[in-house]
Amino acid sequence: MNKYFNIAIVTALSVAITSFKGNAMSDLSQYVDPFIGVDGGGNVFPGPCVPFGMVKVGPDCGGKDWNAGWDRDGNIHGFSNVHVSGTGGGCKYGNVLFAPITGNLDMQDYSSPRNNEHVALGLYEVDLKRYGTSARLTALQRSAMHEYTFPASDDSKIIIDLGSFLSSHERQYLVGSEVRIISDKEIEGYTRVRGGWNIGEPYTVYFYAVFDTPSDDCGTWKSHRVEPGKREQYDTSEPTGAYFSYRTSDKQKVTVKVGISYLSTGKARMNLSEMNSWNFDEVRAACVSRWNEILNKIEVKGSDEQKKIFYTALYHSYLQPVDKTGENSKWISDEPYYDDYYCIWDTFRATHPLFTLLTPSKQVDMLRSLLDIYRYEGYAPDARSGDDNGRVQGGSNVDILFTDAYVKGLKGIDYELALEAMIKNAEVSPGDDERKEGRGGISDYNEKGFVSTKFERAGTRTMEYANCDYAIATLARGLKEKEIAQKYMERSRNWQNLWNPDVESLGFKGFVWPRYSDGSWWSENDYSVFQGGTWPDFVYETFSWELSFYVPHDVNALIEKCGGKEQFTRRLDTYFSHEKWDQRWYMGLFQISNEPGFLTPTLYNYVGRPDKTAEVVRKTLKERYNTTKEGIPGNDDSGSMSSWYVFHALGFYPNTGQDLYLISSPTFEEAVIHLENGRDLSIKAKKASDKNIYVQSVKLNGEPLDACSFKHTDIANGGTLEFVMGSKPSKWGTVGVENQL
Amino acid sequence: MNKYFNIAIVTALSVAITSFKGNAMSDLSQYVDPFIGVDGGGNVFPGPCVPFGMVKVGPDCGGKDWNAGWDRDGNIHGFSNVHVSGTGGGCKYGNVLFAPITGNLDMQDYSSPRNNEHVALGLYEVDLKRYGTSARLTALQRSAMHEYTFPASDDSKIIIDLGSFLSSHERQYLVGSEVRIISDKEIEGYTRVRGGWNIGEPYTVYFYAVFDTPSDDCGTWKSHRVEPGKREQYDTSEPTGAYFSYRTSDKQKVTVKVGISYLSTGKARMNLSEMNSWNFDEVRAACVSRWNEILNKIEVKGSDEQKKIFYTALYHSYLQPVDKTGENSKWISDEPYYDDYYCIWDTFRATHPLFTLLTPSKQVDMLRSLLDIYRYEGYAPDARSGDDNGRVQGGSNVDILFTDAYVKGLKGIDYELALEAMIKNAEVSPGDDERKEGRGGISDYNEKGFVSTKFERAGTRTMEYANCDYAIATLARGLKEKEIAQKYMERSRNWQNLWNPDVESLGFKGFVWPRYSDGSWWSENDYSVFQGGTWPDFVYETFSWELSFYVPHDVNALIEKCGGKEQFTRRLDTYFSHEKWDQRWYMGLFQISNEPGFLTPTLYNYVGRPDKTAEVVRKTLKERYNTTKEGIPGNDDSGSMSSWYVFHALGFYPNTGQDLYLISSPTFEEAVIHLENGRDLSIKAKKASDKNIYVQSVKLNGEPLDACSFKHTDIANGGTLEFVMGSKPSKWGTVGVENQL
Incomplete structure (x- = not known):
């Protein structure tokens, strides 16, 4: 300094x-x-x-x-x-x-x-x-x-x-x-x-x-x-x-x-x-x-180059949404008003969890503003700009933000109203313009358990709706709404309805696959697991190979579907190493340039291989981020790419909607997060370097941590994370991710 | 003068x-x-x-x-x-x-x-x-x-x-x-x-x-x-x-x-x-x-009292909608912009047809403005105020206005676009807020052929959607869209799906009746043909006895359903004379104070009994309209009650969406309508008086007119209507209404 x-x-x-x-x-x-x-x-x-x-x-x-x-x-x-x-x-x-x-x-x-x-x-x-x-x-x-x-x-x-x-x-x-x-x-x-x-x-x-x-x-x-x-x-x-x-x-x-x-x-x-x-x-x-008020939330010990990438990424994360409290031309309210959620489909994954960690009062303000939008305009949106809702790309991911706040103990939010808004998303069709708000294709999803290709983005929607339903179930359980919790917990398994066990690719069987309205699968002549997509397609900014990893709320069930831990590990290996596409944008099949792959590197943690998480994450940080004008892997998406960097540079990453951080590989020997409540979270990573990327051991608040994950609620009142790093994979973390429930 | x-x-x-x-x-x-x-x-x-x-x-x-x-x-x-x-x-x-x-x-x-x-x-x-x-x-x-x-x-x-x-x-x-x-x-x-x-x-x-x-x-x-x-x-x-x-x-x-x-x-x-x-x-x-530009469109010979009621009614008809051309805060367009359609459910019946007769250029401007709203906001609305669509009470009655303009020969409207807007109404659910625009409950209507009581206003919606579908069919036929015409002509018979032949009341069998989603009828213990309703109910501002007359596009089929002409005539007699309710608002069961009954008096024409039409209409004009502050039978509804008066005082009434006027009983011995194209429509009613309410004979453009109806297109370029009136019913008009197709 x-x-x-x-x-x-x-x-x-x-x-x-x-x-x-x-x-x-x-x-x-x-x-x-x-x-x-x-x-x-x-x-x-x-x-x-x-x-x-x-x-x-x-x-x-x-x-x-x-x-x-x-x-x-x-x-x-x-x-x-x-x-x-x-x-x-x-x-x-x-x-x-x-x-x-x-x-x-x-x-x-x-x-x-x-x-x-x-x-x-x-x-x-x-x-x-x-x-x-x-x-x-x-x-x-x-x-x-x-x-x-x-x-x-x-x-x-x-x-x-x-x-x-x-x-x-x-x-x-x-x-x-x-x-x-x-x-x-x-x-x-x-x-x-x-x-x-x-x-x-x-x-x-x-x-x-x-x-x-x-x-x-x-x-x-x-x-x-x-x-x-x-x-x-x-x-x-x-x-x-x-x-x-x-x-x-x-x-x-x-x-x-x-x-x-x-x-x-x-x-x-x-x-x-x-x-x-x-x-x-x-x-x-x-x-x-x-x-400086924001930047000083985190002190790190590192090279100028490291700090430049890191603090600029932190800066990017706080550019949006926009605080327009007192500037709402649509209704009078004592609630905060934020606009330019652009869009939550991007930012729910890393950016909002970063707000929750560093500036929870701001995250509370934003969620209150989203609830106020629900109150006055009928839907808590996935995106909003210029005081108007839209556009929805995949799920109603605001649901996950409400639950994330709840499980991480954020106060000052009307969670009963939030649950109401989430159920509205899940149950009430937005009608004519299904890209504006709510969930499109729910007449299919709610009747058949999947969105058929009668509707656009059927694959992305089905997979994300299942995760959003899990968020509803989680919040409902917390609010003692047992019936609701049970209903949506069941629906959270709907992703399995698009799992076609017969589709084979690169030696792996079982992928997310399009289904007709009558329930029959598309022919393999008509579709490919490598086929990308956008608004009118089966998948949005992803492809089936990648989307088939997207079950953030039930990774263990996904592992089973994929044939067990070993097979799943090999599948991840292939995803991150397969030399198929343009290396400018992809690492193997993994595209950090679009958000659907954000969580995937940390899935190795679930099979007890945090060493592989570390390898992929460190490689991505190193190869995809730099200090040039092209120093971000894709559209920053209101800070999404940058927030992904901030978390992983610190050594962990959220699975949003769950009280859960997945450990990757800390890059700074020392980092201190000054929490809003006045406490500090100290992160030490002895010997951390470009070579020493593998965690050898971890202590959380002084106690040895065997799992390669920890809870937000364990560090929300301050704490210590003490890593020992090394140049070789260790036996640490082989027990995998602790059950977050 | x-x-x-x-x-x-x-x-x-x-x-x-x-x-x-x-x-x-x-x-x-x-x-x-x-x-x-x-x-x-x-x-x-x-x-x-x-x-x-x-x-x-x-x-x-x-x-x-x-x-x-x-x-x-x-x-x-x-x-x-x-x-x-x-x-x-x-x-x-x-x-x-x-x-x-x-x-x-x-x-x-x-x-x-x-x-x-x-x-x-x-x-x-x-x-x-x-x-x-x-x-x-x-x-x-x-x-x-x-x-x-x-x-x-x-x-x-x-x-x-x-x-x-x-x-x-x-x-x-x-x-x-x-x-x-x-x-x-x-x-x-x-x-x-x-x-x-x-x-x-x-x-x-x-x-x-x-x-x-x-x-x-x-x-x-x-x-x-x-x-x-x-x-x-x-x-x-x-x-x-x-x-x-x-x-x-x-x-x-x-x-x-x-x-x-x-x-x-x-x-x-x-x-x-x-x-x-x-x-x-x-x-x-x-x-x-x-x-005076508006009032002078019609010259009449009558008492000062008659003129006061008549010209004030004409004045009321032109208070709304509001010409806001150049005042649209939502988009730039060269099209006219009218707001405060408040609402078309009321005004499509008499007010807009009055504009079409007296000031067709204004009616064209309004329809162009409604199409422009469709173009920029997605739906041609049933109502709009403060630059925002809403609310829809029954059908998407703007459909009927487009067709009315088409069959009456109005130029300057993009009828292809109008058909598109009408089909949008018919096919695309407005989603969350079904009172805002479009047609609510169409998932039922379009699948089952009726709106079940899973949805609000199921009875009114089904009956009105059928009439709106007829409008779509009519315009599609005109535009040589045969398949569309056939599809919607079939759907225009959907009103029959709510016709319960077993329900009996006051000696008549067969009434519009609520059905559950599974197709079964409601029990007679749970509903009554006299039960009125509003937003959440089966009927809107009407009741089954009245709504069961509402098939403007297929009165002959309705007559058959009711057991033939004689039975239908008796049913009308009962409707207009039954002493059930408060005489302040009702004549028998007939409530002129709400629009669903507007057309019903002229249904006598369809059974060749224009003498009874004359009796009911003249009684209504006399008893329900006067020069006091309470001189209108109900909410004027943007001039709706008043336009009803203007038409019937002249001696005829439109069945909107069809090239058809139904003759009632002219009240002025002489009236001249100065059409916008410079021609005159002269209406003479020899001996017309409070006693001489019955038409004895009519000549249309010099030729004897046997039917008790005529076409707008017969008088759009000027013409003459010569009535001879008398104090007793005559044999004139017993042939009924000429086929308008």
């Missing part, structure tokens, strides 16, 4: 430091590189924002069809204030775009090539070659600061484009926009957009901006008609925008503060009150301090 | 007069009494508005729990700018309330008793006793004028309450509000409300108001905290409001123009540009002239 953060600024900015109880907080921001994972399909958002920040300010590049706005190539159009991070599918957001230009405003194309692009935590800076201008950006929760530097020019301008937004397939569409220049230093307006990845209803981004320098001139536009001097453009469904003009001396700076709201321009102005300084560095420091 | 309207004003206000081709338009406004039907359950909105006007400005009274705002009793809180007319169920709207007060603002209760309440077309006026103030209101399409008169006072105020709205059961809830005083004569803001009758998503009513008199002081409030001098209240989910203060001399007037928008305050200001005069009488005259 080299540098100490300037506490004076932090205090001045009223940021509460609770995690370190009086100790100075380390400045870990040096280990966060916002450019890690922005490229090569990672789609990480590289711009400034605070944890769960509503404002994410950054450049929109190229064809404005990149999920996070940024692209390696292409011109920069300007800097919009709302983005998502790490998503795939169609774009969302990219609203309220500012840009510093000089000379005539080219309405056809005002974009510019870039120079000197640089990012750091809470900072994005770049030069716009076309104009000789440059920009520095930083952000707080609901506001952004844009600091623009101009050349000497009689015709410098800052433009505000309300007709600009990101769009690719699953398009966004403009619904309307409006702009009003209030004074020579103030402007407000909104942009209303519908569509995008979740095919959502319209959302409206309101803004209020205040400039430190009075403009010499101003004007507005509607569609392509620029109207100098006109200070207002009403909403007539056409794109609008405005500009402020300045006569600038060389290197003259103009700073803009932008408040953002989903309610109104007035609320946007109020939101801007959080930014009480005009000093860019001070504002950035406040942003950084918010991150 | 006693008075001639001031053409100068009309021209000055740019109102096009097309219907009379150069002839001076009569001022028929004297025959409109906006107080007819406001009481006794009619729920008609008594305030000023233009045809299909978005702004409906009027008082909110008593507990603010009356559907149209107004109530006979109770204090007046003030005058809000958006209302609906004639609705039942929970309240909707009542937003952006203004009130003229004096003295301290009592935040607990600023309402006042009233004096001298008076209405006329385009005018509402009243004195507020508590304050010694008075108000005159008038309106245009998207703007209202409030003219307030004050006593001499140092503390006169106009308050604007953005936390006020109507609410009863099926409650409305505040989501947020905001207000900003722009100058001493200008103010803007919004109120955002969710819920109400259709349990809708939030809608936001924006306003911009400009006053003719500068205020001496101003202030705002949030919740109950009044803050003098504070000019802005941001949206923090609390109710907000504002006031302007004046030192007034006795009888000093302050006039306010209010622009309303569903998009933004800027658009509200733009909408106000339609009101280019500060002269109250001029603005009112413009409002009246818009109505």
Whole structure:
């Protein structure tokens, strides 16, 4: 810990430091590189924002069809204030775009090539070659600061484009926009957009901006008609925008503060009150301090390279969802309100469990917000963005989050209501749009015990519904709802209904296989265990070979189905080593780039082979994660890839919905997790290194641990994990995973 | 036609007069009494508005729990700018309330008793006793004028309450509000409300108001905290409001123009540009002239009393839906946009067919708007309000409107898309909320051929779905989609699946009867043909005796089921004469106060007994309609009761979805309908009087008409209907209804 953060600024900015109880907080921001994972399909958002920040300010590049706005190539159009991070599918957001230009405003194309692009935590800076201008950006929760530097020019301008937004397939569409220049230093307006990845209803981004320098001139536009001097453009469904003009001396700076709201321009102005300084560095420091609160939850002893990957991964995990408490345009409630669950299908596996470990109060807030969505809109969603539910890819995995919170002892959640919401998911068809919320194909699943290929994603749905049903059973049992528990425990075995024992591949028999509505299997001529899929297919972002490992709630039954432990181990070996596909994305058949394989490496623990878990995990950490722009194995998916890294770097991984961590292979000799309740979880891994990847022995809270798993509830009030590592597999862990029930 | 309207004003206000081709338009406004039907359950909105006007400005009274705002009793809180007319169920709207007060603002209760309440077309006026103030209101399409008169006072105020709205059961809830005083004569803001009758998503009513008199002081409030001098209240989910203060001399007037928008305050200001005069009488005259365009579509020769009922009924028919073209906050489209279909289950029967007859271009616009809703939101709805679909009471009756337009030759509608939307209704379950859109219970209906009592409203749904299926078949046949036509023609006979031939009542056998999911009938101990119902029941706003007449598309098959013509005639006789229930609401079993019985009087025509049709219709017109505040038999239901009157007063009634009018008994000796295409339909009824109610003979376009029905397409290009009336039944019409296929 080299540098100490300037506490004076932090205090001045009223940021509460609770995690370190009086100790100075380390400045870990040096280990966060916002450019890690922005490229090569990672789609990480590289711009400034605070944890769960509503404002994410950054450049929109190229064809404005990149999920996070940024692209390696292409011109920069300007800097919009709302983005998502790490998503795939169609774009969302990219609203309220500012840009510093000089000379005539080219309405056809005002974009510019870039120079000197640089990012750091809470900072994005770049030069716009076309104009000789440059920009520095930083952000707080609901506001952004844009600091623009101009050349000497009689015709410098800052433009505000309300007709600009990101769009690719699953398009966004403009619904309307409006702009009003209030004074020579103030402007407000909104942009209303519908569509995008979740095919959502319209959302409206309101803004209020205040400039430190009075403009010499101003004007507005509607569609392509620029109207100098006109200070207002009403909403007539056409794109609008405005500009402020300045006569600038060389290197003259103009700073803009932008408040953002989903309610109104007035609320946007109020939101801007959080930014009480005009000093860019001070504002950035406040942003950084918010991150240091999160980053300092974990102290590790490791190389700078290790720390850079690790802390950047931790940072990625806290980019989404977005805290919009007080910004809900749909109902009034005292509950917290989070949006941009994008989506839980990705994040329930590692990201939310990480919140539960590090910041359980935030996880409780999110689950309360999801229950409030259920209360007012009828479904606790699997995904939500722009205040609208959608899209559901597989199961109703929010179910698993409620149960995960319950078994891990999180307080402050109405679990009775949660059970109601989970049963609603399981029992009530969402109707016309089965991608919006709830469970699709449940008329099949609830009658036949499997989703037939009459419905899309039948394989993924069946396997995930079984796991979700187990979550319902678990919570129901906890709440003493015996009948419900029994019903859903039975249903949790439904995955077996798609298990075709006759299908053979690479020497293994029995795989998840499509069935017709009448119960008959598809012919082997019509399907393959290697066939990938997406929305309309049998499997979603996976294939049968991989999906046939997905029974997180009953791995032992799966092992039996596969012919016992030895056969199962060989099956895993083949999965992780088979040289079939493009090695860029796959290790054997294992694709860490998509979430369905997330849990699979740790399945070795269930057959008492944590040495093999260690090998696969360590290989994945090493080969698939690095400090480059392509340093993440796939779409980060709101931090999912990154959270997977954080857990395994610490040496364990959750099986979400169960009070269970599966031990893999700690990478740091020392790590301390500062729990929210003030206690510490100390993790020591003697001799841990790139070579010493095998656990030789473990003590949990001072007692020898034979199983290669432990419970969250064993460490929730602090504790110690003491590993001894070695370069060879040991006999430790051969007893396997302790029964979590 | 006693008075001639001031053409100068009309021209000055740019109102096009097309219907009379150069002839001076009569001022028929004297025959409109906006107080007819406001009481006794009619729920008609008594305030000023233009045809299909978005702004409906009027008082909110008593507990603010009356559907149209107004109530006979109770204090007046003030005058809000958006209302609906004639609705039942929970309240909707009542937003952006203004009130003229004096003295301290009592935040607990600023309402006042009233004096001298008076209405006329385009005018509402009243004195507020508590304050010694008075108000005159008038309106245009998207703007209202409030003219307030004050006593001499140092503390006169106009308050604007953005936390006020109507609410009863099926409650409305505040989501947020905001207000900003722009100058001493200008103010803007919004109120955002969710819920109400259709349990809708939030809608936001924006306003911009400009006053003719500068205020001496101003202030705002949030919740109950009044803050003098504070000019802005941001949206923090609390109710907000504002006031302007004046030192007034006795009888000093302050006039306010209010622009309303569903998009933004800027658009509200733009909408106000339609009101280019500060002269109250001029603005009112413009409002009246818009109505004269509609009223002059029909000229009649009759008593003043007759005309008053007739023209007020015509006026009621044009209050809703609401033309919000250019005010759609959900998507951009070149299509027209209408909202407040409230609901088609009511209005498809008589109101929309009236639009088709008098103003087909408006009907085309509405159907295009419904198709655009299908295009963007997935379902062509049965009801919609506040930009959100819902609720569906019975069938997907919008299907019948599309077919009605098709068979009547309306151009400009994408009938292929309409067929697609209709099939969507028929085939795709709306899921969780089956009251929102589409058809509920179709898993039953489409598999078993009837909706079982596993689902709510099973009887009403089955009967109406059969009629809707007939509409699909009819349109499909027209579009040469033979297979579709055949499929749905078969399904149109599904009503027979709920016909229980063994149930007997009052000497008649065979009634619509509830069936269990397994196909077995309910026991007669558990149900009764007289049992009424609502949302959760077997029937909706009807009972089996009545519903068993509801087969509009296959009356002949129904007659057979009932045992032939004579038996059917006796059954009708019993229905209209049986003395069972409260005579305030029923004539026999016939309840004109709810729509399911609307068509039944004309069923006599199908058995060649138009004399009995005449008797029932004339009795209903005479006994159930008058010029009092209770002058409508039930909830006007967006003009439904009134449109029923208009048709029957002219002497015929539509069987919607078919090119068919059923002749009843014309009440006017002469009537001329000025069709939109410039042609006239002349209706003469020689000797027509209260006694001469029986048709003796008819000539259609100069040729003798034997059937007691004719086609819309026979008169769509103008024509003549010449009746001879008499005091005794004649032999005319005994051949019955001509086959409409």
